[in-house]
Amino acid sequence: MLAGMSSAGCSPLGPSSTEVALPNAAISVENFSGALKVKGVAFYSFSVADGGTSYLSLLSLKEAGADSDVLVTIGLGVPRGTACLATNVLSVKATGSLQLTGTTGPGVHCAVIFDPGNLTKDATFSLNIARPK
Amino acid sequence: MRMFQVFRVGAAFLALSVTAAACSSTTAPSEGDSTITPLEFATLTFAGTLEAKGSGFYSFAVRQAGPVGLTLAAVQTPGGAALSIPVGIGIGVPSGTGCARTTSQSTVPGLAAQLTVTLNPGTYCAAVFDTGNLTAAVNFAMRIRHP
Numbered sequence: 001m002l003a004g005m006s007s008a009g010c011s012p013l014g015p016s017s018t019e020v021a022l023p024n025a026a027i028s029v030e031n032f033s034g035a036l037k038v039k040g041v042a043f044y045s046f047s048v049a050d051g052g053t054s055y056l057s058l059l060s061l062k063e064a065g066a067d068s069d070v071l072v073t074i075g076l077g078v079p080r081g082t083a084c085l086a087t088n089v090l091s092v093k094a095t096g097s098l099q100l101t102g103t104t105g106p107g108v109h110c111a112v113i114f115d116p117g118n119l120t121k122d123a124t125f126s127l128n129i130a131r132p133k
Numbered sequence: 134m135r136m137f138q139v140f141r142v143g144a145a146f147l148a149l150s151v152t153a154a155a156c157s158s159t160t161a162p163s164e165g166d167s168t169i170t171p172l173e174f175a176t177l178t179f180a181g182t183l184e185a186k187g188s189g190f191y192s193f194a195v196r197q198a199g200p201v202g203l204t205l206a207a208v209q210t211p212g213g214a215a216l217s218i219p220v221g222i223g224i225g226v227p228s229g230t231g232c233a234r235t236t237s238q239s240t241v242p243g244l245a246a247q248l249t250v251t252l253n254p255g256t257y258c259a260a261v262f263d264t265g266n267l268t269a270a271v272n273f274a275m276r277i278r279h280p
Binding site for chain 1: 179227228
């Protein structure tokens, strides 16, 4: 199925202009959508059974309902306390392409998005998480 | 044929018995030989504000299999007055934007753990949630003791 999606120019993470071959044999995609306040943070926890590489892709970012091209930070980590302890972060714009990859062993992990100070208005976002099953 | 099989099983049992007897007579355990690792516990404090109909959770890592205890130590008004209102506490696994509880109960604050479960190593979450008794936000403090 992944091969078919790649040949169609559409990765499991959403539209892309180039073919992307994902190495994991069994991948699940979860969508994390929500609100991101100015200088705010949000995270989403997910479980991985067998381990492998996970991928993040910021599909959309809207400030006050309008598409925004400011940089926000996305990351992968583990849930600790009331936050996501990110070990791998990257500043990205909402392009919809594969943006951040990280090794996720068996266990619980989290994807995080936060505003380092670039948003001028509260925003909404849509982030795809492709992870090993 | 059947008798032969019975004999073989009996012989095997006899051999095991002899082996076990030999082992117990030659390798008596001593204090210095113990391979049992005592559990080391950590205690975390999860404190915050719980809105009416709201919930919150705190993630933590269990390093060794063993008992995890939750103690709802205090529920107070924002002004600091102690309350004895039951609220929900639970243990589960962080999932999505919340804590997928596998065990939970309603309890009032106390000094001893109100909820104890045995968990394997991994990442878990302790949750606090309003079971419908709150009419306004309260402050809470919960202790999480885990190996």
